Each structure stands twice: as C-alpha cells, then as structure tokens.
Amino acid sequence: MELDTIIHATQSAVARNDWKTASGIVNALPYPDIASVLGHLSAEAALQLLRRCQHDKQSIIFGYMAPRIQSEMAQLMSRSELTALFEKMEHDERADLYNRLSEEERQSILPGLAHAEREDIRTLASYKEGTIGSIMTSAYVSLHDDLTVAQALERIRLEAPDAETIYQIYIVDKQRHLKGTVSLRELMLANPNAVLRDIMVTDVLHARADEDQSEAANQIARYDLLALPIVDDKQRIVGIVTHDDALDVSREESTEDQMRLGAVSTVGSGLNISLKDASIAVLYRMRVFWLVILVFGNIFSGAGIAHFEELIESMVALVFFLPLLVDSGGNAGSQSATLMVRALATGDVRARDWFSMLGKEITVALLLGLSMAAAVSIIGFYRGGPDIALVVALTMIVIVIVGSVIGMSLPFLLTRFKLDPASASAPLITSICDGVGVLIYFNIANILLEMPTV
Template sequence: MQYVEGYENLVELVEADDQEGLKAALNAMPSADVAEYIDEHFEVYNTLTLLDLMEAEQQAEVFGYLRPAHQQEVASHMEISVLAKLFVDMSSDERADVYSLLDVKLQDALMRRLARSEREDLLRLSSYEEGTIGAVMTSDYATIPVGANVELALKKLRQSAPEKESIYQAYVIDGKHKLMGVVSLRQLLTAAPSEMIDDLMTRDVVTVSPDMPQSEAARIISRYDLIAIPAVTEDNLLVGMVTFDDAMDVVEEEDTETMHKSASVGSLDMSLTEAGPITLYKKRINWLVLLVFVNIFSGAAITYYEDTIMAYASLLFFLPLLIASGGNSGSQTATLVIRAIATGDIGRGDGVKLFAKEILVSGLLGLSMSAAVMAVAYFRAPDIMLVVGISMFAIVMIGSLTGLLLPFLLKLVGWDPATASTPLVTTIADAVGVMVYFITATIVLGLAIG
C-alpha cells in the first residue's frame, strides 16, 4: 500500500499520540486504504481513536470499508449517540449491512435515535434475504417528478445531490412513486431549461426485482453496460437502485464462493485471515471425508483385479498416468460448463448441441492422448500397449462427459452446479477409470478375473 511521501507510518503516529500528524495523514489517504490499514494494524480502541479524528464524511466512508467483523466489534464499543450519527452519514445500503451485524439490544437502542424516515428505510432494506438484490440495493437514488421541466429537475438535483449515491441518472416517478422513465445528467445539461422531462426521458427502462438473486443485477448491468439499474416491485414502484460498484462487489463475492465450491470448501463468510483454524477445518472436512469413501471404490477395484496385476505388473506403471488424465479432462470440462451456466451462456435448447460437441472434442482429446501413451508403452511395455491406448481413450471420454453432465444433474436436483468441483469430478473419474483400465486389460489380455 502506498502512502503520501512525508507522512510517517500510522502505527508510529498513534503510538506517539500525534493527533495533528494523524489528521494530516488520514486526510491524505483514500478512505479504502485507511480502512484496509486499520483492519490490518489496529484493534478496537485505536480504531475508535482514528475514527474520532476524521470528518463525518470520511468517517462514514472508512467505517463502511472495514471488514464486517471489525465493524461489528467497533460498533458495539461506540457510544450510541456516536453510532447513530455515523449511521445517518453512511450510505443506505452500507447502513443496512452494518445494522444486520448488531445484536438486538443495540439495534433497538439505535432505532430510538434515528428519525422516522431513516428507521423505515433501514428496516425495509435490512428485511430482504441475503443473496437477493434487495440486500445490496441502495435507496440513495435521485428522482424527478413526472411533468417537471429541465430547470426544475436540475434545481431538485442540486438540492439532493449531497445525499445521493449517484446523480448521473435520475428516475422519473409519478405521485405514487411508480417508475415512469429515466433521464441522464447529460441530457439535462444539454437540454433547454423549458424542455419537459417527459419528452427527454427513456420510457423503456431495464429494471430488476428486489427479490431476484443479486447475481442477476450484476449480469444485467454488465449485459446492458449500465451505470446503475433500478429495482421495482410487481406494481412498478421504485424501491431501490443497484450501482455498478455494488454489482462488481457481488461479482467478486460470487466468484469467491464459486472458487471455494470448486475446491470442495464450504462458503466462508469472512476473509481467510479472519477465519480461525476450527472454522477452516469445519468448512473443509465434510467433502474430504465423503471423497475418502468414494475413493474406496478405486481401492476395491484394484483388489478385485489383483490377479490381472500379478500377471502384468507393468500395468501399475501406467495406472497413475491414466487416472490423472481422466480427472484432468473432467475438471477442464466441468470448469467450462460451470462458468457457462453461471454467466447464462447456456440456454434451454443448448443441451443436445453441447453434448454432441463434447463427444467430438473429448474423442479428439482421447485419440491424441491415447497415441501419446501408446508411444510410451511401446518402449516401456509393448505387451500392454493396446490396453493402455484403449483405456486412455475411454477414460478421457468418460472423464470429460462426467465433467459435462454432473453440473447439469446437480442443477436439476436444486444444488449449485459449482458443487461439481474439481475434487468431486476427479474422484468419480478416478473410480470409474480404475475399473475401465483393469476390465480392458482383463479382456484384451485374455485373463480370468479373480
């Protein structure tokens, strides 16, 4: 992290109780950097000291950037009057996030300090389920009454701008707060003062529902290249707005969750540095134990075909190579399919086409890898060259098709396709691959089983 030249380390300034130096350093640093530094270096007491030295706007921004666990701890040590003032200065969506972290007693005390409009807004935003658009949207959007002219609209925006998260576009609403259209700041600045908003606004507005998954907002904002998107009810009442930066936060959160699942790790609600050993253990142990029992099938298959192995010990040399190839090809396919499902790239009618394409691709991969392993077998163990060639082709095909079908099967039963992770696909491909290899060897070499 880079700091403005001439300022000492914040830790040294805190230890020296240099309040003037701290104020100067804090003012010179972006709020996001201040929050990151506080998270890494300071406990509650020093965090409260630093927040107290900031102007109200910076204080609200820095507190909003702190890690949730740190926010919760700091808020619980604040005087209720200070916390209430901080809440008023925060953006509505961040305010709702912090409110959900507080215990019931502190929530009640805080509510008594807020104005009625702020209480109602806070309760409404915090009532939406986690993972929905309502949980990430803000109520700090700019509105213009239908029937106004440009002069009145600009006057209203100037008055409300300090309290709004974005004024690059304003939503046109009627007396019942129904969304009628949207107009950009550029349109307002280039139009004549007497021109009517009704003639300028775009009536066909892309909207989302607050009950939709939050990933949908990110996908729609990206698809239509939007700065923000309004959230409306079934009656078209405007209830919130999702901004581009909030959508990017959602994308980061979703990608992190997908990566955790792809490694068979339970979803973490905190950063890796915050998570304790027991938490990490609990998140990882379930899948690992399950996969151990799945791998028993591989061991059972090897035991069942021990006579085949004793007759041709060279079969063991190629076993890890063949099994790894099946797992790798399956993992590649699963990664591509899971990502395509997540981005909406795969439609309802694409299944047959995708299956046919994967048959062709995995067949070509199988032939190529079969040729490569047969070349190795020619010099190492020519008597089993045909066995390893046929097995490689079959194992790569099976692994690839497992990686293709498993995400769709999980989605069909209501599970997250990301659960079709690398360890799961690899374990299934391993178990099936061992059986395919030794069945092929037994048949081709004309050996009796058992």
C-alpha cells in the same frame, strides 16, 4: 510508499501511543487505503484513529472496512457516536451494518434517528440475504413526469447531496410506479420548458427486489449501466443498484464459485474473511465436509482395484500406469467442468444446450485422448511390450472421453435441479472419474490380455 510500509509505520506509532503521527499517516491516504490500514489494527486502535479523521470522512472510511471490523468497532462506540455514523453512512451500507448488530444495539440507535431514516433502515434490512433488495440503496433521485426540465434540475440540486448517484433520474407517478428514466446529460441539453414525460425513455430496464442479486449484476454488466432501478411486485420503485455494488456482487459470486470448484464449503465461512486473518476453526469448517465425503467416494476406486487383484498379480506392469490413467480422466473432467460452470454462470450456455455441447465435447475429448494415448503408448511399449502399449493407449482414449463427458454433464445436471453448477467441484469430478477410470482400465486390460476376472 507501499501500503505494507505504511501499515507497519502506523502500527509502530500506535504501539508507542504516538497518535499524532499515526493520525498524520492515515489522513494523507485515500479512503480505501485508510480502511485497509485500520483493518490491520485492533478495533480499539482503529476506532481511536477513525475519531481523529475529519467528521465528514468517517462514515466513508467506515464503509470501506471489512464487516468483521465494522461490527467490532460498532460495539465500542457510544450510542450517540454510532447514531451519528448511521446518519451519514450510505443507505445500503448502514442496512448491512444494522443486520450485523445485536437486538439491543439496534434498539439503542433507532430512537436517535429521524422517522424516515428508521423506516428506510428497517425496509432495506428486511430483504433476504442474497437478493437484490439486500444490496440496493434508496438514495436515488425520482421525479414526477409533469415537471418541466427547469423544475427538474432545481429539484435535483436539492436532492443531490443525499443521492448516491444523480446521473440517471427515475420518473414516477404519485404511487411511485416506475414510468421512465432520463439522464442528467439529456436534461442539461433539453429545452428548459420541455416536460419530462415528453423526453423520458419509457422502456426501462429494471429488476425485482426479491430476485437473486446476480441478476442485477448481470444486467448492469450486459448493458453497461451506471445503475439499475429496482421495483417491488407492483412495479413501484424501491431502490437502485449501482455499478460499484454490482462489481462487489460479481466478485463475491466469483469467489463463491472458486471455493465450490475447489470443494471448499462457503456455508457459515464468510466470504469476506481474509485467509490470513481466518481462524484455524473457520478454515477447518470450510474444508472438512467435502474431504470426508470424498474419502468415502474413493472407496469405490479401492473396491475396483480389489476386484481385479488376480489380473494385477499376473501383470504387475499394469499398476505403473494406474495413477497416470485415472488422473488423466480426472484432469480432463475438471477442465471440462470448469469451462462449463463458467459458461453457465455467464449465460453463454443454457441447460437446453446440453445435447449440442455433448457432441462438441466428445469430439474435443477424442482428439485430446488420441494425443495423450500417443504419448503414453511409447511408455507402455517400453515398460510392458506391445500388448500393454495397446491397453494403456485405448484406456487413455476412453478415460479422457468419459471424464470429459462427466465433467461437462454434471454442471448441467445440477442446473436442471436448480442447484449451483459450481458444486461440480474439481475434487468431486476427480473422485468420480477415478472410480470409473479404474473399472475402464482393468476391464479393457482383462479383455485384451484375455485374463479372466475373479
């Protein structure tokens, strides 16, 4: 049965107050699907169904739910219920929820938690949003290097129920400095009497908690890691980032880049908000800023056209090709910017590579311009004769080259000033290329057709 059909059936059962049927439907589903179904209900109905799930399942299902739904449901829970949920949630997920609660709600649940759990939540919740610390978990297994393999396996059995992953074990000293790592597979194959310091890997990939979260995602993807240990400024291990959290970060970063490339604001919009569920006010705020800015940017295109009014009046055929030419420059620039933003984001290209990439981009743009000029010159000859054909063909070549160079260079420029290269959005590139394209077109026409400007 498709998920949409299941959602509709659950909604119908809830509308009839048939909680037994609704509960039977959702309890037969995998955890992520249960969360998805509950997300299509009101917070009150979702909480009613969550309570009808097995107790050991509730925290897992809750963790899959969207942040907005989590916050709404948390406000409806009793103090004891919310406290019990916090105790069972994954460490990083409950820290995220803690940050979304009001101060009053935070103070109501903390006394019900054990001291170690309170400190763990406060520590994880203290890291700035967007840093590695804000996505890491403290549920990992760490051992001292003087243990034998047999002792280590016994300790792992005791700690495994509370750990998010046990496939990689982190070796620390008494001050919790990260000294090495060993995999569970290596422990199972090792001599039971071997000491951990003799079999551990000492060259450990790691990241700092105050670094950007994309750094952890990049390392995990690059080296195919199940988890990445995170240390503080004194090289003490404070948590790990698992591969599933890294995937979430990559997805979030990709979404943010796509929004910026489309000149859609991400500030205050909430990247996890469903487009279908987003309010009109949120959608308006996401789009209005750049559109208003670009309105004023397009004034330069109008000023360029106004400057060549007499040229246009005496050769009306030029107007026919204006949208075609300036749009081609914007399209070429947007393509170039998209490729370069992606290359910079993945580390394939660095800021220092601009000069070497410039020559390659000009060559490609020249070939593209020649191909497009061949096509447009035929139309130019038909509409205005050989003179117009020459003007539009030459303009097409120059505009495509200039647009491509602008599109390629702007992400590099933003990177140079420590800004997100994805801010070189397609609408921004198009607006710049439109203004520049107008000036190129009419100046070339003015020179070749030997008509004086005003």
